[in-house]
Amino acid sequence: MFGFANPKRFEKIRKPLFWLSLFGFFALLPFGLYEALYASPPDYQQGESVRIMYVHVPAAWLSLFVYANMALAAIVFVIWKHTLAGLFIKAAAPIGLAFTIICLMTGSLWGKPMWNTWWEWGDARLMSVLILFFIYIGIMGLIETFEDEDKGLFSASWLTIVGVVNLPIIKFSVEWWNTLHQPPSISTFEKLADPSIHIEMIPPLFLMTGVFFFFFLMMALMRLENEMLARRQNRVMRREGGR
Amino acid sequence: MNEFINSFEPYGFYVVSSYFITIVIFCFLAAGTLLKRRSLKKNEQEEK
Numbered sequence: 001m002f003g004f005a006n007p008k009r010f011e012k013i014r015k016p017l018f019w020l021s022l023f024g025f026f027a028l029l030p031f032g033l034y035e036a037l038y039a040s041p042p043d044y045q046q047g048e049s050v051r052i053m054y055v056h057v058p059a060a061w062l063s064l065f066v067y068a069n070m071a072l073a074a075i076v077f078v079i080w081k082h083t084l085a086g087l088f089i090k091a092a093a094p095i096g097l098a099f100t101i102i103c104l105m106t107g108s109l110w111g112k113p114m115w116n117t118w119w120e121w122g123d124a125r126l127m128s129v130l131i132l133f134f135i136y137i138g139i140m141g142l143i144e145t146f147e148d149e150d151k152g153l154f155s156a157s158w159l160t161i162v163g164v165v166n167l168p169i170i171k172f173s174v175e176w177w178n179t180l181h182q183p184p185s186i187s188t189f190e191k192l193a194d195p196s197i198h199i200e201m202i203p204p205l206f207l208m209t210g211v212f213f214f215f216f217l218m219m220a221l222m223r224l225e226n227e228m229l230a231r232r233q234n235r236v237m238r239r240e241g242g243r
Numbered sequence: 244m245n246e247f248i249n250s251f252e253p254y255g256f257y258v259v260s261s262y263f264i265t266i267v268i269f270c271f272l273a274a275g276t277l278l279k280r281r282s283l284k285k286n287e288q289e290e291k
Contacts, residue, residue, distance in 0.1 A: 037254070037262075048254050052261045059265070098272050106261040113257050215269060222276050229283040236290060 007084055007228055014221055021217035028210045035204035043198070052110040053197075054204050058212040059102035063132060064167055066096035066216060070139075071164045074157035084224075086153035087231070089160060090143050091223035095216055097136040103129060115180055124173035125181035128166060135163040149231070 036054035043050035070092050076085040107126070108118045120126055139156045146152035174183045185196045186205075 048258055051254065051258045055261050055265045094275075095272065098268050102265050102268055105264050109257045109261045109264075113255070219272060219276055222280060226276065226279050226283055229280075229287065233283065233286055233290070 010084055014225065018218065018221045021214045021221065024214035025211060025218055028207055028214065032204060032207035032211045035207055040201050040204045041198060046114060049110060049113050050201070052106055053201070054208045056103060056106040056110055057205060058209040059099045059106065060129070061209060062212045062216055063096055063099035063103050063129070064170060065213075066092050066099060067132065067136075067160075067163070067167060070096065070160050071167075074160035077153060077157045078161065083231075084228075086150065086157065087224060087227040088220070089139065089153060089156055091227050092216075092220050093136055093139045093143075093156075095219050095223070097133070097140065099212070099216070100129065100133045100136055104133060120180050123180045124177040125170065125179050128170040128173050131166055132163075132170060135159070135166060139163075149234075 032054070036051055040051070040054075042048050070089050073085040073088040073092075076082050077089065104126075107129075111120070112118050139159055142156040142159055143149070143152040146155065173179060174181050186202070
């Protein structure tokens, strides 16, 4: 695994992975949208509004997934100083932020017809996701604050590691506190076998999660390549400036 | 306002807006990434 921390070795798997993610994204997208907008039934209580779930839930899952991956990369960067791990944090943070924004905005658009409010300040799930949004912004800001990119990445790695404490809070907030946000419907394998949502709502949910996952993979690989290119160019510029 | 919201039937204003926002954010992220890549590749060519 650590072999791929070498940028040259990583370059070898980057291209096939990118094409796989591109194919996966465009292959799943029509099926996901067909299932989400047409084939799946409307909810007996929520009606058509339930279709917001097929973008809201995958965005929420991916915002946590991206952060968990960034946290792993941050640990690797802090301990072993692997450049690629540091650059992954820089590349993935805007993608995680985008998923968090989608989650917050679609949640708000779902909340208005269901709860009759766009936002509820006292709700633990909403607030913990809002904190995740600010952590993502903090990480991105911290990287850009330092002139020496490695120092920025090091500080951002520590913030990422500290911010991990927010992940279980987000996950269990609906169980620990009595919130406006509903409890999880399919969070465990046990619940997956007997979900509290209609069984026909499961395929579009997982198809759309696949679409979101492949989009993340595609963007992360492209952004990682961008960061590697930018770093190489900066190094050349600095070398030429020093002459 | 109600007329505007009703014009999005059968899905409704909130569903359409959710998918629209998702598509816009995806496009924004992809465009930003591609534009940066293009400018970096251009710089690399100029260096050569």
